[in-house]
Amino acid sequence: MKWNNDVFKRYMEAGLAVLIVLTLGLAGAAGVLSPRAAESEQTEAAAGDDSTNASQENENKDSVTNPDMAEAQETIADGQYPIMGSSDITVQEMVDYFNASGEVYPAEELSEGGADSIETFCQMYYDEATAEGVRPEVAFAQTMKETGFLQYGGDASIEQFNFAGLGTTGNGVPGNSYPDVQTGIRAQIQHLKAYATSDSLNQECVDDRYEYVKKGSAPYVQWLGQQENPEGLGWATGDNYGYDIVGMIEEMM
Template identity: 60%
Template sequence: MHLEWNKLKTPGYLEIGLAVILIITMAGIGGWKRHQSVVIAKEAEMIHKVEVENQNAKEKQESKTKKSEEKNEDDSVQETTANGQYPIMGESPVTVEQLVSYFKSAGVAYPTEELKKGGADSIETFATMYCEEAAAEGVRPEVAFVQTMKETGWLQFGGDVSVEQFNFAGLGTTGGGVPGNAYPDVRTGIRAQIQHLKAYASTEPLNQACVDERYEYVLKGCAPYVEWLGQRENPAGTGWATAEKYGYSIVSMIGKM
């Protein structure tokens, strides 16, 4: 009887033991899963934090770059008007299109028939030559172009110099009917004007062969600023023209451009 009872009870203990083991195992698995969920959540939180920090750093850098670019633009403008004056020499942001638009704003006709004979059949070609010749000598194209508009009355001429001379800045004229210099074509006339401007503005030698007959007579570097082109305003008492505020009027015209 005693043996039979043990035989009957033994399976019960096994079942209890197995149940306990199963419970412990399941608890362990559940805990591991909860642990893994916590780890994954923390990793996700960390990744999000890094992404936010990276985005903030990127935005900060972009803001810094933008401010730097704006500062450079401001510095460029300040450099253009160094010491409150407008330099004749230097790089310029002015484009051919701006020169063309400026001429057209005057509402006058381009002398196509006359200037076509000299190689400039349109205002676009004319303005392009100014930009090219100015770049060759390091002169700001707007300075020479606007001076031409002033000297020729927006290419209408009518003074001592005739359009056929291709003399766009009154080189060699002294008034009283003296016609001044004449050039074989439009480009040569433009080149002579720009070389004459460089003679006033810089002590550097010319980069192209000299076509300005009066280049040697200029005191080199005596007028680095447009405002000093007028003899009355030039500290050395020399300049391009005797008219009062001559250079200042050119700067005013450039400002309107």
């Protein structure tokens, strides 16, 4: 009887050992005994959520702090090009666009007004436009259209430093004259801003025709042409005037 009890006891111990081994194996496979792994997964998931939340917060912050940019990008995508807004254009791109035309920069004439090179000229456009919130490429492309890449030939002459036909009404009327290049550029940009928005000017007004513009009547470049403007207003009467400028902008950028 004693032998049988010893055998039975040994079998019981062996069976218990097997049961413990099986239990440990199953627990390990289920991850019960891997708290560090579970903790790691939870940490990674939390980090992912934080990253997503941070990204969403940044996007929301950009939309709140710069709603005009988001609206402008959406408008451009819909086919209308706003006159006002921030821009990715660089001075060098403006310089390259002029040089690609094959025309010679009139350094002799424009140096008398303070712009002895195309680089200086483009920098003036960039600075004056950004000061008023006007897109530099809009004003610069308009000048290239109005002056034939600074070659003139119309009613206004280069010595007037009038780069967009301000005050020219046809039949030989020469339009406005300005004391230097920068003033002529500023007047043009202020006139563009008058068409684009009812916001006040940031710099002293040098555009003596500013008061005659119906403010905000042409917020888009395409509407600078009177034939394409819903109110029949605009900068010029020529067919597709604003659309031509947009085409030049696309080539420039």
